[in-house]
Amino acid sequence: MLRNNENNYQFNIDKFYKNFIQGPRIFNNRDALEAKFIPEKLLHRGPQIKDIAEKTACALLGNAPPNFLCYGMTGTGKTSTIRYVSQKLAQQNSEIKTWWIYINCNIISTPYRILAHIYNTISRREKIPHTGLPKDVIFKKLLGLLDTRVGNSICFLVLDEIDILIEKKVGNEILYDLTRLNENLDTCKTSLIGISNLLKFRENLDPRILSSLGREQIVFPSYHAGELRDILIGRAKIAFQDTVLKEDVIPLCAAFAAKEYGDARKALQLLRKAGELAERAQNKNVTTKHVKKAQLDLENDLNIDYIKGMPLQAQLILTTIYLISKFSPEHVIISGDIYEVHSEIRVLIPGVRELTKRRISDYINGLAKAGIISAVIKSMGHYGRTKIIKLDIGRDLVEKALSKIEKINSILNYKPFLLQRDKVKLKNNIFKKLI
DNA sequence: TATCCACAGGAAATCAGGGTGT
């Protein structure tokens, strides 16, 4: 990279692009490394494909397939397998057309929006606004639409990350609505497919829903390293130019991902990132060095993106933890500290309001769930019961992420008053002995 | 052994901001 004097710095963009085009080619079709790419042959999912095919085959004769659930950890090919089967089903010469509507409950997570999304996917003209109407009105409109537009066909509703609905306490309501769609339809038939990474989410499911949705289930076991390798080899053939991959690249990607509970998505991301690093460095080959760097980068990128995408208040909570650990690395951080420092620093940022302890507690849990911090409940006897909070990722990484947020960047050198109070210091010394 | 701290975290209510149909 060109790096002259600060003032003198001139980047020759034309030359850069010219070099880039003439430079070594790494990729052939990098889309093949995307999670949404469905290959011609889906490896190591034979039993699941068979199972789903058997369950859905009756759709070709115009009969309603049973509802069912798919379980498996992230990157075990649940969504891909469903998409694969749906493509194959659509290719069959049948008079019955099948409709497939995918709903990612992580993104579309309220009953209203799920109904609206289904409606809007099917409807060509009229769209339902993203808010405003009563739910039962949409339900009735949807029934009408299904019967007129989908007609005698089968409509599959695929609910990805269905466990999130239950977690948000809206699952029973919307799933009940969806399961009773069939009862109210005249010609069209629907089938529900739930996808979840958690087995235990069924515990909080209404028995009525469980009996209609949870009777049949398909389990997706995690891939082991050998299987991941096969998958990567298949994709790499499409994605990369011939001979750019060094021999041990794929086994290493597979081994890394196998450690992460056999996550194929992760393995593909890793391979892709490694390729991109080689491309950026204008190298002729992708080597294990690139993979190792990719592994590191990927983790960091993920965390930085996540932090940048959090709501401002959550970023501010993370900032309080960052500031305390920066100015007093030995300080044992408890919930009360965060509450105090938050109310201290939030006035430095215009438009940020004070939060209650209750709310902050939820934000702390959110950060912990995302793996950015750890928060362990600990009883300090007479000093009460609280959470001990630690950063789970590097402080420099947190700083890097926070400094990219305009509003927060200006307060990253603010030393919280809390750390200077003798009473706080004294109490914290006792905490150190207790934990 | 009873007490009591400093919270944890569930449930319900409230509010603002987006919208609707009449």
Place this chain on the structure above:
DNA sequence: ACACCCTGATTTCCTGTGGATA
């Protein structure tokens, strides 16, 4: 203009609790 709907963020109210200390 009005009554009403849905959502997401937040507050209010509340009950529960582990263990050092008196």
